[in-house]
Amino acid sequence: MNVRRIGGVLAAALALTVTAACGSSDSAGSGGGDGGGDGKYTIGIVKFASSDQTSEQAIKGFRxxxxxxxxxxxxxxPQGAVDKANGSMQDYVQKGxxxxxxxxxxxxxxxxGAQAAKAAGIPVVSISGGTTDGITANLDAGVSNGEPVAKQLVEDLGGKGEVLVLGYKSGLPCIGREQALxxxxxxxxxxxxxxxxxxPGQVEASTQFAQAWLAKHPAGSEPLAVWGCFDDPALGAIAALKSAGRDDVKVYGINGQPGAISAIKDGDMRATVYLLATEAGENFAKLVPEFVEGGVDAEPQEVALTNVLVTTDTIDDFLTKYPNSTK
Structure with missing residues (x-):
């Protein structure tokens, strides 16, 4: 597959009221449904889950x-449910x-959902889900976002020790990030x-996983760390560490959510990767005319998502440059 990199960034949108079985919906703006013939477009956004802060930020920038x-x-x-996501896509196809x-x-x-859209001549693009037949563009929030934290973790542990890995195989970004680790x-x-x-339930479950893992890895036994494929699992692990009175375990996340940035500032998390999601969403939205005009047979595109590694060593400089990152 020939893949074209686009410097810039990401993001997302998707449309119309669906049945309650497909989850909650919301709408905004005004426009056409006429293929953009008058310069206006109707865009349907199939979210992943409202609890996923990073994709929500990207969607906000887009909208x-x-x-x-x-x-x-x-x-x-669709609250993370694949069947509801496919159903929502098919509903959007019916809406045109x-x-x-x-x-x-x-x-x-x-x-x-993708094949129904392709048959109807409606292009589909993805925020971090990859390209496939019927889905022609993708924001890469996987391997490239996992590499900086993985490198930092190895350096901090001196190449030895034990790591609790909190992963999520149903999300392509997490698959890529875990591969980088x-x-x-x-x-x-x-x-x-x-x-x-x-x-949902990622924070609570991660707290429980970390509690069980800590019981088997006493303080001083070896270099220890917790790695989350996004920030929520890392924050759940921090709750377990605080409850156990442990400060010997380094914690790493990815996405740069406000809670994670605050945790780094407080010294509870060692590092995360801050994704410029809102900016990415806006930049991705600028590509909408290209996506629509390119149609369902457009050459696949990979859109690079800019990121910044944030650590306890760089947090002060980071907050000076991104003062709203904790909001």
Missing amino acids: DYAEKQGWETSAVD VDLIVTAVFDSTTLTA DDALKSTDITTTRNEVPI
Whole structure:
């Protein structure tokens, strides 16, 4: 597959009211449903889950820009359920939107929705779900966002010790990030214990996983760390550490959510990767005319998502440059 990198960034949107079985929905803007013939578009956004702060930020950036252009957007929240996401896409096909945007779901699991859209001539693009037949553009929030934290973790542990890995195999970004961690650990003496976190309920489950893991890894036994494929599991692990009175375990996350940035400032988290999600969403929205005009047979595109590694060493400089990152 020929893949074209686009410097810039990400993001997302998707449309119209759906049945209660497909989750809650909301709409904004005004516009057409006429293929953008008058310069206006109707865009359907299939979210991943409203609890996923990073994709929500990207969608907000996208919708804010779209509204300024007079485009109509609406979004549905399938709450992490693949069947509801496919159903929502099919509902948008029936409504005749100009573009469908999905978020986080692995695009290969959205075959039913993608093929229905392709048959109707409606292009589909993804926020971090990858490209596949019927889904022509993707924001890469996976491997490239996992590499900086993985490198920092290996350096901090000195190439030895034990890591609790809190992963999520149903989301393509997490799959890529965990691959980056696995690659970084190959030449080390670091061993891992892995748990699959659920969504929703990721914070609470991660707290429980960390509690069980801490009981088997007493303080002073070896270098210890917790790695979350996004910030929520890392924050759940921090709750377990505080409850146990432990300060010997380094914690790493990805996404740069406000809670994670605050945790780094407080010294509770060692590092995260801050994703410029809102800016990415806006930049992605600027590509809507290209997506619509390119149609369902457009050359696949990979859109790079800018990120910044934030650590306890760099937090003060980071907050000076990004003062709103904790809001």
